[in-house]
Amino acid sequence: MEEKLWHLKDKLTDLLFLGMALVIPLILLTFVLFPVFKVFLASFMEGDQLSLVFYRELFLTGKVKLLGNTLLVNGLSTLFASALGLALALVVARSSWPGKNILNFAAILHIISPPFVSAIVFIMLFGRRGFITSNLLGLDVNLIGWGAIVFLQTLGNASIAYLIMVNVLKRIDKNLERSALDLGASRLRVFFTVTLPLMLPGITAAGLLVFTNILADFGTPILVGGGFRVLASEAYIQVIARHNMGFAAALCMVLLVPCLSIVLLEKLALGNRLYLSSSLSQEGRDGEKEQILSKPVLAALSFICFVFAFLTFAEVATLVIGAFTNIWGYDFTFSLRHLTSVWEQGFRSIKNSLRFATLVALFGPFLGICTAYFLQKSKNFSRRFLEFLAILPYAVPGPVMGISYILAFNSYPLLLTGTFFIVVFVSIIRELPISFNAGKAVLHQVTGSLEQASTDLGSNRWQTLTRVVLPLMAPAYRVGMVHAFIHAMITIGAIIFLITPRNKVITFEIFTAVNSGRLGEGAAFALFLIIMTLAGLGVFHLVSKMPAIWKIIKERFTAYGIRAKKYN
Amino acid sequence: MELELKNITKTYNELVAVDNVSLKVPSGKILALVGPSGCGKTTILRVVAGLITPDNGQVILDGKDITRLLANQRPTVTVFQDYALFPHLNVFDNIAYGLKTRHIKGKEIRRRVEEVLSLLKITELKKRRIHELSGGQQQRVAVARSLVINPQVILFDEPLSSLDAKLRVEMREEIRRIQQQTGITALYVTHDQEEALAVADQVAVMKEGHIEQIGTPQEVYDKPWTTFVGQFIGWGNLFKGIVTANSPEEVKVNLWGKKISLKPKGKNGYAPQETVEVFFRPEKVIPQKEGIWEAQVQQRYFYGPTTRYRLQMEGYPDSIVLMDLFVGDRVYEPGEKIRFDIRDASILIPEGYKDGKD
Numbered sequence: 001m002e003e004k005l006w007h008l009k010d011k012l013t014d015l016l017f018l019g020m021a022l023v024i025p026l027i028l029l030t031f032v033l034f035p036v037f038k039v040f041l042a043s044f045m046e047g048d049q050l051s052l053v054f055y056r057e058l059f060l061t062g063k064v065k066l067l068g069n070t071l072l073v074n075g076l077s078t079l080f081a082s083a084l085g086l087a088l089a090l091v092v093a094r095s096s097w098p099g100k101n102i103l104n105f106a107a108i109l110h111i112i113s114p115p116f117v118s119a120i121v122f123i124m125l126f127g128r129r130g131f132i133t134s135n136l137l138g139l140d141v142n143l144i145g146w147g148a149i150v151f152l153q154t155l156g157n158a159s160i161a162y163l164i165m166v167n168v169l170k171r172i173d174k175n176l177e178r179s180a181l182d183l184g185a186s187r188l189r190v191f192f193t194v195t196l197p198l199m200l201p202g203i204t205a206a207g208l209l210v211f212t213n214i215l216a217d218f219g220t221p222i223l224v225g226g227g228f229r230v231l232a233s234e235a236y237i238q239v240i241a242r243h244n245m246g247f248a249a250a251l252c253m254v255l256l257v258p259c260l261s262i263v264l265l266e267k268l269a270l271g272n273r274l275y276l277s278s279s280l281s282q283e284g285r286d287g288e289k290e291q292i293l294s295k296p297v298l299a300a301l302s303f304i305c306f307v308f309a310f311l312t313f314a315e316v317a318t319l320v321i322g323a324f325t326n327i328w329g330y331d332f333t334f335s336l337r338h339l340t341s342v343w344e345q346g347f348r349s350i351k352n353s354l355r356f357a358t359l360v361a362l363f364g365p366f367l368g369i370c371t372a373y374f375l376q377k378s379k380n381f382s383r384r385f386l387e388f389l390a391i392l393p394y395a396v397p398g399p400v401m402g403i404s405y406i407l408a409f410n411s412y413p414l415l416l417t418g419t420f421f422i423v424v425f426v427s428i429i430r431e432l433p434i435s436f437n438a439g440k441a442v443l444h445q446v447t448g449s450l451e452q453a454s455t456d457l458g459s460n461r462w463q464t465l466t467r468v469v470l471p472l473m474a475p476a477y478r479v480g481m482v483h484a485f486i487h488a489m490i491t492i493g494a495i496i497f498l499i500t501p502r503n504k505v506i507t508f509e510i511f512t513a514v515n516s517g518r519l520g521e522g523a524a525f526a527l528f529l530i531i532m533t534l535a536g537l538g539v540f541h542l543v544s545k546m547p548a549i550w551k552i553i554k555e556r557f558t559a560y561g562i563r564a565k566k567y568n
Numbered sequence: 569m570e571l572e573l574k575n576i577t578k579t580y581n582e583l584v585a586v587d588n589v590s591l592k593v594p595s596g597k598i599l600a601l602v603g604p605s606g607c608g609k610t611t612i613l614r615v616v617a618g619l620i621t622p623d624n625g626q627v628i629l630d631g632k633d634i635t636r637l638l639a640n641q642r643p644t645v646t647v648f649q650d651y652a653l654f655p656h657l658n659v660f661d662n663i664a665y666g667l668k669t670r671h672i673k674g675k676e677i678r679r680r681v682e683e684v685l686s687l688l689k690i691t692e693l694k695k696r697r698i699h700e701l702s703g704g705q706q707q708r709v710a711v712a713r714s715l716v717i718n719p720q721v722i723l724f725d726e727p728l729s730s731l732d733a734k735l736r737v738e739m740r741e742e743i744r745r746i747q748q749q750t751g752i753t754a755l756y757v758t759h760d761q762e763e764a765l766a767v768a769d770q771v772a773v774m775k776e777g778h779i780e781q782i783g784t785p786q787e788v789y790d791k792p793w794t795t796f797v798g799q800f801i802g803w804g805n806l807f808k809g810i811v812t813a814n815s816p817e818e819v820k821v822n823l824w825g826k827k828i829s830l831k832p833k834g835k836n837g838y839a840p841q842e843t844v845e846v847f848f849r850p851e852k853v854i855p856q857k858e859g860i861w862e863a864q865v866q867q868r869y870f871y872g873p874t875t876r877y878r879l880q881m882e883g884y885p886d887s888i889v890l891m892d893l894f895v896g897d898r899v900y901e902p903g904e905k906i907r908f909d910i911r912d913a914s915i916l917i918p919e920g921y922k923d924g925k926d
Contacts, residue, residue: 173650175650178617178639178648179648179654180654181638181639182617182618182645182646183645183669183713183714184669186640186669193665198655
């Protein structure tokens with residue numbers, strides 16, 4: 001009987017592997033390659049005719065200004081955000097500044113906030129009826145415009161740049177800096193000849209990520225750009241207001257090309273250039289790290305960090321106050337009406353958001369890790385191509401992804417637009433590169449030797465899979481889940497094009513509320529969202545600790561002799 | 569350049585890393601700081617380098633107090649553990665780094681780099697990238713980079729710990745050769761006592777932030793003061809004996825039921841019946857027909873030039889004596905009975921005993 005089961009499970013595993021070998025390439029082809037191809041096609045088609053009309057409109061009419069605008073805003077924002085991120089990283093990794101935890105907390109707040117929360121706050125404070133500009137200073141100005149976009153993109157993206165750079169900086173061997181100092185170089189010289197060159201790959205990676213991030217963001221330009229349009233916001237308007245899919249597709253192509261080349265460039269150019277020591281350099285004990293930053297430099301950087309932290313917390317504070325204020329700009333009395341209206345009318349969206357984020361968090365990493373595992377197993381020529389498809393979604397800006405899904409899945413047999421499924425699925429696909437890479441990193445470390453050992457010790461494939469491979473993949477799954485959950489909670493870029501009134505989520509509600517001037521309601525929704533994201537992460541943290549807790553409980557009972565009977 | 573440390577103390581979050589340490593490195597000599605990890609030797613080195621500011625005490629170089637100078641203002645240079653070579657520069661640029669910060673002209677830089685390259689015998693590596701070098705080559709580049717700026721003091725921070733055993737011996741001879749040739753004063757930190765004895769003119773044995781003993785390698789090896797030094801440097805036999813008689817010239821001690829006469833040390837007298845630590849080296853165990861002690865050979869290990877025996881003392885089941893015999897000596901078989909005497913045994917100051925030193 002047991003032997004039968006053993007064989008059955010072995011057969012089952014074979015079947016599972018065969019299934020994966022069929023399903024995974026199918027998914028990658030259908031949901032990654034096909035939509036991108038559709039965008040490409042749509043941008044060259046007018047009706048049934050091959051045509052360059054959309055590109056002609058983009059490059060040869062007044063619309064060409066979009067390119068300049070995008071370049072201006074993107075260039076400046078990327079520059080400022082990277083510089084700010086570098087300043088934050090330097091202070092945290094190379095000084096004994098006491099406010100490090102606050103900075104980390106501020107950075108995380110930015111990461112878990114939807115991209116346009118800062119836009120809401122900006123309008124509340126500096127808009128035409130802004131609290132500071134109008135109520136406090138009595139000015140009749142409007143600070144909205146491209147400067148506002150740059151300011152908000154800088155503030156929002158500095159956190160991402162910071163998190164990447166601080167990791168790189170922490171892993172640069174401090175003895176290299178000490179050695180340079182010891183050889184007689186001044187601190188400034190050490191920074192420019194040792195620290196900066198060693199950080200360069202990290203800075204480039206951060207800069208590129210920030211650049212693509214800003215390129216994809218249409219919310220901020222629409223909300224605080226006034227009439228100032230960039231490629232992403234124009235694509236959004238073309239789809240939502242004009243239903244001009246062809247022109248939108250051309251815009252998408254223009255967005256896609258730089259993003260794709262950046263990702264490829266990064267892979268090719270930076271692959272081997274990171275000089276990181278294998279371990280994190282020791283912290284705390286030495287008490288000598290302030291050496292690399294001289295006092296005036298540290299003071300200046302600390303001031304910048306302080307301003308960053310202050311702005312972040314002021315932003316959240318304003319949001320909270322805004323959610324409890326009767327009519328922002330006119331009547332600053334306390335009121336619960338936004339919260340109650342959001343709770344009553346937006347309950348469905350809140351529920352949708354949670355359901356949506358949970359589904360993405362569960363299945364996103366699953367797909368990514370299965371893909372990593374399957375691609376590691378397969379040895380044929382198509383592997384590199386499939387691998388490229390697995391990381392491709394990383395290079396596709398959110399709105400491009402959303403628009404491509406409208407184009408790809410609006411007709412039989414793949415008539416999926418309008419369903420909740422497609423909203424979930426586009427987000428799962430967007431998570432694919434993250435969990436794929438996490439899974440690949442883990443698999444890279446074991447490279448089959450553990451599986452061989454397991455087989456060698458007499459396990460069948462089922463046992464090897466469940467007892468060796470799955471436990472090893474657990475950390476990658478956890479990383480993928482956290483990322484997927486946060487991202488699904490705050491995402492809008494891709495899903496805004498696929499959402500129908502029945503399956504609205506909170507981010508969508510915020511965007512429409514603010515876009516139509518209902519600031520209080522937007523603030524209330526945003527507040528709900530941030531709280532729910534934090535709560536979700538808390539629950540996740542507890543759940544991921546459950547096995548450990550369960551083990552402790554079990555050990556306690558064992559210690560009391562409750563399980564003793566079984567062994568006698 | 570004479571280097572002197574006066575009463576250096578450094579505390580990390582209430583943990584005393586270096587406790588009131590004073591020492592002198594005479595001009596042109598190597599002093600090795602040796603001790604187990606965490607004994608404070610690296611902290612001392614970094615205090616001299618200027619990478620750590622001491623809580624207390626002074627660093628004096630050639631009569632000048634340099635305690636408050638920053639690392640980049642001091643005429644000292646460190647050869648780091650793991651070398652700390654700049655991975656983004658090639659060998660030449662690594663070595664030239666210190667010269668460039670001194671705004672020396674290109675021609676002069678090239679001349680001086682070539683000079684140290686040939687001193688270290690690595691001229692052919694000039695254009696290599698760091699990750700293309702072996703451990704030993706990296707070590708040579710690190711030494712070259714430090715030497716090229718003509719430092720007054722060179723500081724070695726466990727420079728050989730990442731090399732394999734044979735290369736380690738080769739490199740420590742090389743370091744000794746170069747130091748002798750250039751006449752630079754050097755402070756050499758290591759946890760390897762053999763390396764310390766081989767490379768240095770003076771050895772300071774450290775433990776828990778203070779110096780236990782300082783002296784020439786011979787002194788430290790032949791005449792350890794404390795049980796810690798005796799056991800840390802080389803191999804040793806340490807057994808408890810009981811004082812039976814005591815005078816300023818000699819102390820009679822009962823060891824395994826036999827009386828031997830030893831020199832008193834660091835202490836005015838011993839009380840009768842006091843337990844003392846008796847120490848002797850394995851090579852000072854001499855097998856003799858009329859030897860006063862008897863033991864049984866338990867194990868034999870062949871080391872090449874020497875052979876080590878573990879001897880089980882007759883009637884003392886807890887006492888295992890190590891004995892080293894040399895090539896040409898008689899070979900004993902396990903199980904064989906053996907009689908032996910001990911030469912140059914001494915009484916050591918036990919751990920935790922503070923006032924015994926002179």
